[in-house]
Amino acid sequence: MATIELRDVTKDFGGVQVIHGANLSIEDNEFVVFVGPSGCGKSTLLRLLSGLEELSAGEIYIDGERIDHLPPARRGLAMVFQSYALYPHMTVYQNMSYALKVARKSKQEIEEKVRAAAEILQLTELLDRKPKALSGGQRQRVAIGRAIVRDPSVFLFDEPLSNLDAKLRVQMRIELTNLHKQLQSTMIYVTHDQVEAMTMADKIVVMRSGHIEQVGAPLDLFNKPVNKFVAGFIGSPAMNFFKGQIISADEGTYEAQLDNGTQFKFKAQAGRLTVQDSIDLGVRPEDLQPGNTGAGTLMGKATAVERLGAQTYAYLSSPINENMIIHYAGDLDIQSGEEIEVSFNLDSCHLFGPDEQRIEFEG
Amino acid sequence: MSTLNKKSGDLGTWLMHIFLGVNAVIMLYPIIMMALSSFKTNQEIFSSPFSLPKSFSFDNFAIIWSQTNVPRYFINSTIVTGLSVLVLLVVGTMAAYALSRYKFKGNIMISLFFLSGLMLPLRLAIIPLFIQLKALGLVDNLLGLICIYTAMSLPATVFIMTGFLRSLPSELEDSARMDGASEFRIMVEIMVPLITPAMVIAGIYNAVPIWNDFFFPLIFIQSPEWKTLAQGLTAFFGEYSINYGVLYAGLTLAALPIMLVFIVQSRRFIAGMTAGAIK
Amino acid sequence: MAQRTATIKTPFENALARRRQLRKLWLVFLLFPAIAILLTFVFLPMASAILYSVYEWDGLVRGEFIGLGNFQKVLLDPRNNQFLINAFFNNVKVFIALMLVQNGLALILALFLAREPKGYRFYQIAFFLPVILSTVIIGFQWKLFLNPIFGLVNTLLRSVGLGDWAMPWLGLPETALGAMILVNAWHWVGFPTLVFLAAIHRIPKDLIEAARLDGASEWMIARDIIWPLMAPAVTIIVVLTFIGSFNWFEIPYIMGGLEGSPAYSTDMLGLLFYRTAFGSVSAGNSDFGTGSALAVLIFIFIFTFSTIATRYLTSREVELS
Structure with missing residues (x-):
């Protein structure tokens, strides 16, 4: 439920520029995938958006409001991490409710939201378990559930499926796509796997060494790659x-x-x-x-x-x-x-x- | 060939068991003798030193309880060790947290500062330390000992805790930041609970030598009322030099608490005490 | 246009600057207590020790600057340096004996324990038990055991017909230091044993099994595989033993007294330092000046040699990839 706009977003780490003035518009309710080889800056761009890294230059707007000076939690985003980053010493319920607890929501509201999210993700039975007692797919769902309870305007996913085996990955891909339809919110998804990009995205952003190479719908990228890099990257086996x-x-x-x-x-x-x-x-x-x-x-x-x-x-x-x-x-x-x-x-x-x-x- | 191997292996195994067994006896027998002798009268100790006590009489312990300062020493040692370890763990974990979880200018410098503290033998600076504590009114004062022990053990504590804190994934921290937790809250609610086993290890690593130390009390404590257990035993030995049963009872009493904890928690103890020597 | 962006940017930059400021404060809050404690109670006294060593002292009062005078007194004055030389060589004896007896035994025990024989846990606890006890307890306990008349050691010897061997162990200059070294070895042997054992457990099992498949005997495996790969643990134990030997104080103080009885045969640098600094029968009145000079010398010696030893020993370590 949000539009996002990046203007000349730049990031350098100790003098080395890793994002070179990225410009990008994301429409409301879009499923956008950042894809590129490792080290291309896709994860850094996501972290800049989330607020976990500070911009070196440029501006970020959500729904027309500038947010790049705000701390992560005040940007209205939620993030699902590659390793899920579940708090090992907390139960599933505590994991999912932590953000709400920090935000001092009432017990009743927390309970309602966690139950609702657990319902969507079929986690109700597991709420009292610790992450250690969950399978990979279940942990993945808890990580998503933790994002859902915050009711964010934008979901960020950082290579969320890369720790799953091939079969589960295909299943989760479909579940995520369905979830997107169900939740009707903007999602940004980072992956190095172009199959994930092609199958899930409304819009793909192809990146290489800190530059955005091409932005477009999956089949547009497939049919009309703007340069040799995109042509070689999208499509399997490669061109x-x-x-x-x-x-x-x-x-x-x-x-x-x-x-x-x-x-x-x-x-x-x-x-x-x-x-x-x-x-x-x-x-x-x-x-x-x-x-x-x-x-x-x-x-x-x-x-x-x-x-x-x-x-x-x-x-x-x-x-x-x-x-x-x-x-x-x-x-x-x-x-x-x-x-x-x-x-x-x-x-x-x-x-x-x-x-x-x-x-x-x-x- | 294989039978020969097996045979020599059997012989070797036997030798190994004998060697280990004899060594275990040598290690344990003196401690058992100490404990048994504490139930004996002086006469019994002289006439039948190796036998079990005729009756398990607690007379020697009663003398210690009612006629000596040992209970007082015991309380002092508990206060000194407890507070030192508490301050150490809090202050040391805080510093280690800053050094292991944040990139900032001067991080390496400060790490080296703590590391160099590992190599300074504070005992050799006992004279200036004495003058300094005297000026602060901390001589003959348990607080003075707590300051010394905390300072002395801080570098190793920071070192051990930094190692453990580094091993925590940074995504956990990021996740808590996304959840809106403050840096303080991330430390206290997310990260520190995950390293409680490490804190136990660091706690034991420090508590045992502090509990056992007698060098610093020897120099900094004079009044009987502030003496620690290890130091107090020396005074007690002067006083009861001819009553062996009481002496053994005193030693047993001093050794008992730490031994009991060790036997229950041996794995953690061994991990803790060798923590500095195993990378 | 340029002006417009400039005026818009300022509040955002302010917000960021405030967050950075907060973070800085947070880091100061985390680090300040530890740094302050360490500076006050470790670094300041260490630095003062060096400073004090170049002044004359009258009790607790600092007197004239006398340059290296105190060092001269410690090293060259025959009244002092005979004690220094005697104590120093006693420390050397302690180091060598502990390396052989304590660490040698520890190595054998560790190699045996590494094969995880029956009673493995029990042995670990038994060997480590004395390590957790205070040196004071150990010292007094063995002083009682070694008592010439009532002590268990002599009683035991007499009862098995070795009455001729019974002797006042701590009373004879020939046996006192040896007895103390053995007591120290008994006290500490569990420590190097378990450090070595941990190091051996770190060696991948495949390596040892591969050697066994190659037909190596247990002895060859220990010599050619385990020993070189446990080098880091050996480095640490050698250096710790070195530092411990030259700081040795508690056992000789309790079992032999401040004067290194009998006849200074158990005198150590640590005891000499204590006597010099705080006064005693033989060393006369408390003298913080010469005491500090002696402390500085001991520190330089230990620091130099442990650094050299660490360098040398580390160079023969192999990195386990």
Whole structure:
């Protein structure tokens, strides 16, 4: 139930800048995921928002009001930590009620809120237990319950699923999404796992070394990554890149040659590229198909093949890309060591210029 | 080969058991003798020193209770040890908390300051300490002893507590901050309850040597009414030098409380007393 | 525009500054008591000791500055330095004997206990029991046991037919120091034993099992695996024994008296310091000047050698990754 606005948010630790002037708007009731490789600053950005770290420069607004000078508890946020950070010496009930107790709420109000949250999360039976006596999934739920009782305008999650096993993670992902629908509040979620980002987010914020690289809906990021980094980060298995060069440029009609000799023509903004500019052509594994039906073809030697019945992944090594992956929907009878031909169509490709920024095809 | 190994292993095991057993007897026998002799009369001690006492008579203890200052010494030692350890744990934990949980300018300097305190043998500064305490009116005063013991044991306490406090995850603190707790409240309600076992260890580490010390009382306490148990025993020995039964009873009485606690809490005691030597 | 942002920013910065100020106060509140206590009762007296050693003293009154005069008196005046040399070598004897008897025994006990034999807990408690008792109790107890006529030790010797061995242990210059060292070893052996034991328990079991699979004998495992990997514990025990030996006071004071009876055979630096500072029959009146000088010398000696020993011993430690 809140909008958030970051303006030129900057953070340095002892002279080393870790967040470089981040600008971001978050809409009311949005589920926003900060994603990026470790060390990209996503957790720091979350901590700046929570008030656990002080800004070096910039401003933060919640519902139009500036809050970056307020202590954490007065920002109307609640946070769920990676390790859950449950107080080991307190029962589930005491853990969930601690914030309300600190805020001097009446006994009755505390009781009501804790019961209500426990109901939502199916924790009622466990209220008298200590964290030690809970399973990983239950601890996770208590951590969320502790956030819920405070009735915050924004929920912050710091890699909350990374301590769970794979099966539980999928289940919790769904539960969290449902919880978001049920609670109708703004949620910000940090993860390094792009699958979590794609499946849960209304809006993804991709970060790299302290910069926000791209902000958008999951499929927008997938279909139109603004640069090579985002293209490579979003999507699994990752996009294949082929290096090449512009060999002719004429008023927005260009001709390019990949390093293996494949040539292709395309239309793009006039003057965007010049002859001899290096380019990267990105092709997702599922857009590389065996055979020579497409516009561009490549030869590669299969180094490993994973046949799963309904789909097949083949890892190819070719002079232009030593670790190329193809994803074929269906069974593909090839053997490791076999030389095979694959092809792609230009309209499913992504092109990046010498500055690694996206080049939009025209026409 | 394997049978040979086993055989020599058996012989070795036997030797080991004998060695450990003999050593245990050597360690325990004198203490048991001390305790048994305290129930004997002087005559019994001379005529049958190794036998069990004819009857468990508490006469020797009665003499100590009614005719000596030992009960008074006992109370003094309890006050000195109790208050010293209490102040130590509070003040030491506070300092350790600041050093282990906050980044601030001077943190390393202050840590080194405490660390260097570990290496200063206060006994060698007994002369200035004496003059200083005299000026403060703390000579022949239990408070003077409490000051000395607290100061002397602070560096090790800070050192031990810092180690334990560092091991607590910082997310707990962050979580409490998000919950709106003040820094004081985070310390008292969240962090300190989690290190109570460590405080017990640090408490034992300090309490035992303070309870047992007799060097500082020897110099700082003169009046019989303020003597501590360890120190008081020396006076008591002068007085009852020929009544062995009473002497043994005095020793037993002095040893008893700490021994009882040790036997009940041996694990913690051993952890506590070796806390400074095991990283 | 620039002006506008400046005026808006100030209240926010004020709020932050106030929070930082509060945090600073909080840290001062946490640290101040400990620092004040330590400064007043440890650092100030230690520094004063150095200062006092270069003044002449008349009782509790400080007199003239006399430079290194007190040091000269302690080290060079034959009336004093014969005591100093005698006491110093007694301390050296104590250190060597404790290393061999007390720590050597402790090592064997620890190696045995590390195999967790039956009665493992009992042995730990039994060996550690004397450690928790006051030196005063131990000292008097053994003084009673070692009494030449009624003492248990001689009674025991006579009763098993070794009557010739019965002797006034604490009354003879040849045996008094040895008896005290044994009493000290009896008192403390549990401490190094359990420190060594903890160190051995820290060595990963896989390492020892791997050596056993390689066909190493128990003795080879102890020598080639356990001993090098328990080096940090050995360092600590050696240094603590060194400091303890040169600060040795309680046992000789209780069992031999302030003058190191018999015939100064149990005199120690600690006793000499006490006599010099607070006065005695042999050392004459209390003299804070020479006493302080002696204290400074003892401190420098202990500090230098324990630092060198720590350096040397630490260099042979292996890091367990």
